[in-house]
Amino acid sequence: MPGLPILLFVAVSTFMAVSIIIVAHVVGPKARSTAVKLMPYESGMDPIHSARQRFNISFYLLAIEFLVFDVELLFLYPWAVAAGGTSPTALGRLPAEAGVFWAVMGFVTILMIGFVYTWRKGVFKWN
Amino acid sequence: MLNDSAMTRFLMAWGLSGDVAVLATTVVHAAILVHFFAAAPLVLIWLERKVAGRLQDRLGPTRVGGRFGWLQGAADGIKLVQKEDLAPAAADSVLFRMAPYIVFIGSFGAFIALPWSDGWTAMELDAGLFFILAIMSVEVIGVIFAGYASGSKWSLLGGMREAAQVVSYEVPMALCCLLPVMLAGTVNIMEIGRMQSGWVWNWFVLHDPFCLIGFFVYFTVATASVKRAPFDLAEAESELVAGFHTEYSGIRWSYFFMAEYASMFAVSGLATVCFLGGWHLGVPVLEWLGLAGNPAWWAVAISGVIGFALFAAKSLSLVFVQMWIRWSLPRLRIDQVMTTCLKYLLPISCVLLVGLAAWPLVIYAATNALQPGRGRTTLIGPALGERSAPARTSAESAGVTPTIAERVEVRR
Numbered sequence: 001m002p003g004l005p006i007l008l009f010v011a012v013s014t015f016m017a018v019s020i021i022i023v024a025h026v027v028g029p030k031a032r033s034t035a036v037k038l039m040p041y042e043s044g045m046d047p048i049h050s051a052r053q054r055f056n057i058s059f060y061l062l063a064i065e066f067l068v069f070d071v072e073l074l075f076l077y078p079w080a081v082a083a084g085g086t087s088p089t090a091l092g093r094l095p096a097e098a099g100v101f102w103a104v105m106g107f108v109t110i111l112m113i114g115f116v117y118t119w120r121k122g123v124f125k126w127n
Numbered sequence: 128m129l130n131d132s133a134m135t136r137f138l139m140a141w142g143l144s145g146d147v148a149v150l151a152t153t154v155v156h157a158a159i160l161v162h163f164f165a166a167a168p169l170v171l172i173w174l175e176r177k178v179a180g181r182l183q184d185r186l187g188p189t190r191v192g193g194r195f196g197w198l199q200g201a202a203d204g205i206k207l208v209q210k211e212d213l214a215p216a217a218a219d220s221v222l223f224r225m226a227p228y229i230v231f232i233g234s235f236g237a238f239i240a241l242p243w244s245d246g247w248t249a250m251e252l253d254a255g256l257f258f259i260l261a262i263m264s265v266e267v268i269g270v271i272f273a274g275y276a277s278g279s280k281w282s283l284l285g286g287m288r289e290a291a292q293v294v295s296y297e298v299p300m301a302l303c304c305l306l307p308v309m310l311a312g313t314v315n316i317m318e319i320g321r322m323q324s325g326w327v328w329n330w331f332v333l334h335d336p337f338c339l340i341g342f343f344v345y346f347t348v349a350t351a352s353v354k355r356a357p358f359d360l361a362e363a364e365s366e367l368v369a370g371f372h373t374e375y376s377g378i379r380w381s382y383f384f385m386a387e388y389a390s391m392f393a394v395s396g397l398a399t400v401c402f403l404g405g406w407h408l409g410v411p412v413l414e415w416l417g418l419a420g421n422p423a424w425w426a427v428a429i430s431g432v433i434g435f436a437l438f439a440a441k442s443l444s445l446v447f448v449q450m451w452i453r454w455s456l457p458r459l460r461i462d463q464v465m466t467t468c469l470k471y472l473l474p475i476s477c478v479l480l481v482g483l484a485a486w487p488l489v490i491y492a493a494t495n496a497l498q499p500g501r502g503r504t505t506l507i508g509p510a511l512g513e514r515s516a517p518a519r520t521s522a523e524s525a526g527v528t529p530t531i532a533e534r535v536e537v538r539r
Contacts, residue, residue: 005153005250005501006239012157013235016165017228024378026207038216040279041373051217051247051280059291062465066294070401073301076480077257077314080305083484084312090486103361106479113484115474124469126462 008081072111079104156249164235169200175450177390182454182509187256217278218374224326226276227375227382229269235385236262237393242317244406244434246427255316259397260301262402263352264431266386267293273383274371285370288360288461295468296352300372302476303345306483307331307340307401324419325407332402334505337483342402346445349394351468353387356453360461395445396438403441405432 017125040047083091083100118124134155150315173188176199180187192198214223236315239262240255242248252258267290274286310331311319323330332342362370372383399405413419418430459467487504494503 005149008150008153009157009160009163009239009249010232010236012154013164013232014228017231020165020208021212021378024210024212028209028377029211032211035216037213038280040215040217040277041368042280045268047280049281051278052275053280053283053460054285059287061289062295069298070301073253073305075300076302076305077308080308081312081314084309091484098189098488101488104484105481110479112477114438116466119470121202124465126465 058123058126065118066121068114069111072107075107076104079107090114130462139154153250159239160249161235164238164389167392168385169204171200171388171392171446172203172384173197173200174447175453178447178450179454182451185259204381207381208377211376212377212379215278215374219276219278222276223374224379226269226273227379228388229272230266231269231382233262233265233267233269234389234393234433236265237390237397240316241393241396242320242400242405243438244431245321246317247431247435248317251317252315253536254314256304256314256319256397256401259316259382259393260297260304263390263393264293264297266390269386270371270383273375277371277374279374281368281373282371285360285362285373286369288367289354289371291354292354292358292360292418292461292464292468295465296348296358296472299344299472299476300348300352300467300479302473303348304401305480306341309480309483310334310338316400320400320407323404324407325411325414327404330402330404330407330409332404335483335486337479337486338402341476341479342398344472344479345398345402347447348468348472348476349398350449350452351464353390353394355391355449357456357458358464359453359458360464391446391449392442395449398445399438403445406438408433408437464506 040051042048079100083104134152135145135148138151139145143151155470157529170388173196177195179185188196188199190196191202214220237259239249240252240258242251242255248255270293271286274282274289275286277283277286292434307319308314312318319331327333333336333339354360354362362372368372372380375383411419413430413433418426418433421430422428491504
């Protein structure tokens with residue numbers, strides 16, 4: 001299984017992280033908690049309302065925008081591998097390949113139309 | 128992969144089966160790496176305090192560990208281990224305790240594929256660059272957990288800001304990393320580093336104007352994506368107390384800092400390998416001395432150590448620049464941070480992408496018009512596909528310069 005070593009890396013780092021916290025619990029003082037100590041910090045005032053509140057819709061719109069661009073990047077990476085280095089379709093080969101260039105131009109143009117649309121709709125406006 | 132690492136071969140020579148040898152090598156590599164990961168921030172925090180002191184006309188730490196205060200980081204670590212580990216009553220206990228682990232592992236993950244020198248990596252992945260970009264963005268999940276689970280308004284604001292900032296900056300960052308991939312034609316970060324051997328103009332940053340701009344865009348975006356000042360809106364002390372880690376204390380709190388400093392090094396290392404020639408000096412000294420590509424074990428060891436020193440020096444200089452920026456520039460407002468990314472850096476990196484794709488075509492058209500039939504696709508040096516290799520292969524001793532593809536074949 002090719003992914004197994006990566007899982008092992010994650011396991012070793014988790015082990016390290018957990019063991020440092022265990023050491024901290026052994027070495028450190030027992031937490032003597034009082035009601036005031038366990039209160040969320042609000043600059044010295046007693047907290048008003050819960051912190052689980054609704055927040056600005058801009059964050060949601062940004063997340064959608066991010067999804068679009070991130071999926072687009074997933075497509076661009078294979079293209080970059082095909083268009084670079086020594087691959088038969090490489091842009092740097094002689095005579096230079098124009099078809100590969102126009103392929104990505106079409107892709108980026110469609111993306112830019114969407115980008116300009118969201119810009120004009122005011123998604124990037126922060127008040 | 129790990130199959131051809133020195134240790135795996137050593138273990139297999141001792142009669143272990145291939146799978147067991149690979150797993151044993153993995154555990155040893157991971158143990159070395161995780162200790163580096165835990166120790167490096169201590170040094171970097173000391174460095175940060177020294178840099179901050181010097182930039183503000185102070186001395187910085189001077190007491191702990193002699194004249195330069197170089198044990199300050201370790202002293203801080205020992206202090207933090209002894210502190211109480213508290214979770215507020217309003218916090219979501221499980222998420223609150225889990226968040227530091229996610230940040231820790233996400234930041235550590237980048238080091239799995241980071242190449243330290245030619246062949247020196249914990250694990251050579253075919254999609255190493257992609258892996259680093261992907262696993263570093265796991266960190267933001269931990270920060271969102273921390274912000275949301277704390278049950279404090281400062282934390283929530285910090286966490287949401289962080290989420291918005293990091294996901295926005297990830298797009299131009301990945302677009303800028305696309306530039307070296309387009310030049311190299313591979314996402315194997317070790318191969319990307321190998322292609323920049325030889326003279327300094329073989330470094331991807333000097334390949335063309337788009338990569339030069341791309342390097343600076345990448346560096347700006349990388350600084351923002353590891354939430355360093357002037358982009359540290361997630362923990363803006365002057366507005367949000369401490370942002371997403373307001374409610375954390377002791378060793379759990381320090382995990383966020385370990386991750387921040389380790390990530391600084393990771394993004395700087397990525398910039399070094401992708402743009403600044405990785406472990407190469409820029410002058411082919413090792414080739415002249417006959418060390419590069421020499422299969423003798425001492426030659427491999429010497430060139431490996433020299434490469435590691437060069438890589439560390441370049442990466443640490445970039446880390447130093449990040450610290451320098453932090454103590455020189457005032458913090459931006461959140462709307463300025465978002466505007467910088469979405470309205471400027473994102474379109475700029477799209478233009479860089481298209482520009483770099485058009486560059487060989489334009490150069491070819493221009494040079495072919497000047498000298499018909501003798502068009503070329505690069506201005507300085509050989510085209511990427513025809514770049515000479517440091518490896519002393521049979522083809523080279525026969526007087527023929529091998530291409531990258533042939534060299535890769537030889538390595539296999």
